[in-house]
Amino acid sequence: MAEIGIKVKVILLGAAVVTVTLMTLIALILSLANHQTLNRPYLTQYGIVLDASSNHTALFLYQRLGYKENETGIISQKLSCDVEGGGISSYDQNPPAAGESLKKCLDVAKAAIPEGQWKATPAYLGATAGMRLLGLQNQSLANRILEEVAKTIQSYPFDFRGARIIDDKEEGAFGWITINYLLESFVKHTFEGFWIHPKAGKIVGALDLGGASTQISFTPIDPVKGPNSTSNFTLYGYKYEVYTHSYLCYGMDQALKKLQAYLHKTAGASSAVNNPCYPKGYIVSVTLAELYNSPCVEKPINFNPNAKVTFSGTGNSPSCLSSIENIINLTDCALSPDCGFNGVYQPPVNGEFYAFSSYFHIFNFLGLTPKAELTQVLSTIETHCNKDLSTLVVENPSINVKTLRDYCASANYIMTILLKGYKFSSNTWNQITFEKQVADVDIGWTLGYMLNLTNVIPSESPGAVTGVVHSQWAAQTFFIVFVLFLSLLIIVILVLFTRLPSTA
Missing domain, CATH: 1.10.287 (Helix Hairpins)
Incomplete structure (x- = not known):
């Protein structure tokens, strides 16, 4: 028991x-x-902007986190893609081809975005001065081209937000936003991992030179006098007033066309004309229809579109500069001395500036980027302009002759609008930096456009998950x-x- x-x-x-x-x-x-x-991490969001400029179209794919910093998104460039062919305005004889031209780059963007986010990715196309000019000539044709590019973008699984011609003030102001964002003037990421507004943020001006227009944008010191000459933005909780103006018909391509037309008219409409901006040994013949095919140039009396004119280069830099100054109105100004050119009001330039697009490309060819003393710039341009065609070809075998012939005129045009148009001086010249990119991101209006849009795009709530x-x-x-x-x-x-x- x-x-x-x-x-x-x-x-x-x-x-x-x-x-x-x-x-x-x-x-x-x-x-x-x-x-x-x-908390789940914020989902990376994407956005597509197509820049349909006068010369070509480029696609930019941007990425951003779903949250905002003081109501504005934090954005970076994921990739860019250059569309083959000319700008969409060059498809005036075949509008459907304008849409077809975009497919290769749209395919590149599609492959770079996770499939689950295709439908949430906004896509925009903004056309600039080339389409503005086409609209002046034939608005219905410009609308047809926009319809064709819109049809192509809509065939992709993106959130298409529209294809439109952005106005000239937007183009200049958005370029200003881009450059200041890239320089961390609006918001800065600290070592500790926080986003802050730099108290000593340096706000710089923007100088853009395209094919059909050119823009200047900056924050003036004194109150602006001219009506409708400022844009107001709220970015990262701070307000900015920006003076901005776009000069239609004064982009590089249109300026060179105006120069040819001026030389033709001052030669008495002769069929043989000397061009001091072309290098010695360069000769080209064009019809008057080709010479006067832009609304930026006025056709002569008794215009015969089939008549031909031959331009012969003389390679004379002073004469080239003098001719270029004659295609720009540097005298008429109701608010003198506060003027740019063509009688447009402009307050005195203030602070540092970044010059991009054609400014950079021309000066980079001449070895003058990102900065050079004014005396060096002037002597370099004169030396280049005095070279004959054979010398230029030997020195630059990889550049086609048509491009080589225009560097002299382009450089002198840049100096004319900067010094005599915008009124930069020997004292302020060193405040200009000529760049194509900052932090591996292209400078232009598209990034600024996306940043401005984030003020109206709602931020994403990251949501929460439970667990241990x-x-x-x-x-x-x-x-x-x-x-x-x-x-x-x-x-x-x-x-x-x-x-x-x-x-x-």
Whole structure:
């Protein structure tokens, strides 16, 4: 009987151990159910902007986190793609081809965006001065081209937001936003991982030179006098007033066309005309229809579109500069001396400026980027302009002749609008930096456009998930396994103990 009593006590003790063990397991399981709330990381969002300029179209794919910093997105450029062919305005004889030309770059963007985010990716196309000029000539044709490019973009699984001609003030102001964002003038990421507004943020001006127009944008020191000459933005919680003006018909391509037309008219509409901006040895013949095919140049009296004129280069830099100054109105100004050119009001230039697009490309060819002293710039341009065609070809075998012939006129045009148009001087010249990119991002209006749009695009809520911290989960799992193992071991020992033979 004593032996039976001992075994009963042992069994009861084992049952108690098992009960405690099971209760411990239940408590641990319940503790696992006490999940912590964890924030998910913000999802990377994407945006596409197509820049349909006068010369070509480029696609820019931007990425940003779903949150905003003081109501403005934090954006970076993921990739860019140059569309083959000319600008969409060059498809005036075949509008559907304008849309077809975009497909290669749209395919590149599609491949770079995760499939699950295609439908959430906004896509925009903004056309600039080339389409503005076409609209002046034939608005219905300009609309047809926009319809064709819109049709192509809509065939992709993106959130198409429209194809339109952006106005001249937007183009200049958005370029200003881009350059200041890239220079961290609006917002800056600290070493500790925070975004802050730099108290000493340096706001710079923007100088853009395209094919059909040129823009200047900056924050003036004094109140602006001219009506409709400022744009107002709220970026990262701060307000900015920006003077901006775009000169239609004064982009590089149109300026060169105006120069040819001026030389033709001053030569008495002769069929043989000297061009001091072309290098010696360069000769080209064009029809008057080709010469006067732009609304930026006025056709002569008794215009014969089939007549031809031959231009012969003389390579004379002073004469080239003088001719260029004659295609720009540098005198008429109702608010003198506060004027740019063509009678347009402009406050005095203020602070540092970044010059991009054709400014950069021309000066980069001449070895004058990102900065050079004014005396060096002037002497370099004169030296280049005085070279004959054969010398230029030998020195630049990889550049086609048509491009080489225009560097002299282009450089002198740049100096004319900067020094005599915008009124930069020997004292302020060193405030201009000629660049194509900042932080590996192209300078232009498209990034500024996306940044401005983020003020109206709602920010994404990251949401929350429940769970346990990984270290806590690992510790609890180990303890559960250990208790289970220990419990099983005790049960096995107890079973074996109860089966031991009696010693009595």
